[in-house]
Amino acid sequence: MIEINVKTTKAQQFVNITGDVVKMVADSGVKDGEVMVYVPHTTAGVTINESADPDVVRDIIATLDKLIPVRGDYHHAEGNSHAHIKSSLMGCSQRIIISDGRLVLGTWQGIFFCEFDGPRSRRVYISVTGK
Amino acid sequence: MIEINVKTTKAQQFVNITGDVVKMVADSGVKDGEVMVYVPHTTAGVTINESADPDVVRDIIATLDKLIPVRGDYHHAEGNSHAHIKSSLMGCSQRIIISDGRLVLGTWQGIFFCEFDGPRSRRVYISVTGK
Amino acid sequence: MIEINVKTTKAQQFVNITGDVVKMVADSGVKDGEVMVYVPHTTAGVTINESADPDVVRDIIATLDKLIPVRGDYHHAEGNSHAHIKSSLMGCSQRIIISDGRLVLGTWQGIFFCEFDGPRSRRVYISVTGK
Numbered sequence: 004m005i006e007i008n009v010k011t012t013k014a015q016q017f018v019n020i021t022g023d024v025v026k027m028v029a030d031s032g033v034k035d036g037e038v039m040v041y042v043p044h045t046t047a048g049v050t051i052n053e054s055a056d057p058d059v060v061r062d063i064i065a066t067l068d069k070l071i072p073v074r075g076d077y078h079h080a081e082g083n084s085h086a087h088i089k090s091s092l093m094g095c096s097q098r099i100i101i102s103d104g105r106l107v108l109g110t111w112q113g114i115f116f117c118e119f120d121g122p123r124s125r126r127v128y129i130s131v132t133g134k
Numbered sequence: 135m136i137e138i139n140v141k142t143t144k145a146q147q148f149v150n151i152t153g154d155v156v157k158m159v160a161d162s163g164v165k166d167g168e169v170m171v172y173v174p175h176t177t178a179g180v181t182i183n184e185s186a187d188p189d190v191v192r193d194i195i196a197t198l199d200k201l202i203p204v205r206g207d208y209h210h211a212e213g214n215s216h217a218h219i220k221s222s223l224m225g226c227s228q229r230i231i232i233s234d235g236r237l238v239l240g241t242w243q244g245i246f247f248c249e250f251d252g253p254r255s256r257r258v259y260i261s262v263t264g265k
Numbered sequence: 266m267i268e269i270n271v272k273t274t275k276a277q278q279f280v281n282i283t284g285d286v287v288k289m290v291a292d293s294g295v296k297d298g299e300v301m302v303y304v305p306h307t308t309a310g311v312t313i314n315e316s317a318d319p320d321v322v323r324d325i326i327a328t329l330d331k332l333i334p335v336r337g338d339y340h341h342a343e344g345n346s347h348a349h350i351k352s353s354l355m356g357c358s359q360r361i362i363i364s365d366g367r368l369v370l371g372t373w374q375g376i377f378f379c380e381f382d383g384p385r386s387r388r389v390y391i392s393v394t395g396k
Contacts, residue, residue, distance in 0.1 A: 004362055004364050004369065037170065037261070037263070039299065039360065039362065041360075041361070041362055041369070042371075043369070043370065043371025043372075043374060044371055044373075044374075045313075045314050045315040045321070045371065045373045045374055050222045051176075051222075051226050052176050052218055052221060052222050053176040053218055056210055056211075056212075058208075058209040058210040058211070058215075059176070059210050059215065059218050061209055061210075062208045062209055062210050062215040062218065062219065063215075063218060063219050063222055065207075065208075065209075066202055066206070066208075066215075066219050067219075070201060070202075070332060071328055071332075075328070076327075077320075077324045077328075078320040078323055078324055078327075079318055079320040079321050079323075079324050080318075080320070081318075084320075084321065084324040084325075084328075087314055087315055087321050087324065087325060088324065088325050088328050088329075090314060091312045091313075091314050091325055091355060092223060092354060093222060094225060094312075094356060095313050095359075095374070096359070096360055097226075097227070098170065098172075098227055098229070098360070099172070100135055100170065100172055100259060100261050102135050107135065107172070107174070107259060108174065109173075109174025109175055109176065109257075110174075111175075111176045112174060112175075112176055112226070126371075128362060128369060130299070130362050132299070168301065168392070168394070181353045182307075182353075182357050183307050183349055183352060183353050184307040184349055187341055187342075187343075189339075189340040189341040189342070189346075190307070190341050190346065190349050192340055192341075193339045193340055193341050193346040193349065193350065194346075194349060194350050194353055196338075196340075197333055197337070197339075197346075197350050198350075201332060201333075223354060224353060225356060228357075228358070229301065229303075229358055229360070230303070231266055231301065231303055231390060231392050233266050238266065238303070238305070238390060239305065240304075240305025240306055240307065240388075241305075242306075242307045243305060243306075243307055243357070
């Protein structure tokens, strides 16, 4: 298991971490297996979506924020309930197949760290299994 | 890793692919392990839900569409932002345990390919691990 | 694969099952690997979120219920479509890395069984892989 750091610069932001995951898989030497990307935070998440046009992740963030606004009738006193809810909706882990030493992502797919309560310094765990 | 094709016939549609996954697991000869179902598209997804009454997946599609309408204040120019958002909400992979050579699904559970920007010809990757 | 039982006491309720998963991992003797938590129901789910302040999961349940009300324009005749939709949004499985015999959860993370159509007696499958 390897830990990488992600520095976010906005309150809500998706950071493309595909390059980091590709590098970890290459470094592991695993040819056939799977890689797990795990976010150990409860106000962040990880999702796989289009990385070509940045407006796609912009639209995901904006729509989630319209459905689950920052201010609302929340009980949790820290004022970041919206971020916890978005975290559960995106999920805290993703898995991708490794075949012939390569990450099997679709043409348009990228792996995004989802910040919902930034800016912060965050951690992501990457675990490669296989042979 | 095996690839299957799914042809969708509507703009938004859930296609039950449980039979394909069951067949791949049987063909693999794996008795104890796991199967991963991975969708390499960014306007589609995969979910596990009730397969007995087709009104259940009809209600999931209709409710997602009410919350995240096809037309909206989106920036992505292709006009399918709603589909990208729904893709991240459902997720692009699912895993199911294999025990004694059988897929351990609940009584009512089926595996559904989720089309949000069809009709199209789509791919699904199925990877079986174990022994 | 081990099965645990979860008794829910409310219509909608998140039950912290972290202790059960920690125990199963310890009992397995696996030092490095992963644990999968799988819910075989279609009106329940499993998520990872903050376990310190119970108001966090209270806010998740309340917000999901505002977006996807119990009563609505649903076709499924059993009257629990809202629960099926919430199940697909939370997901029916979670995976956590095991390192040095310990579950690698973030400081604030707990594993929650998500009941959306209770109260009921429910099952959760726990599968540990690794060595």
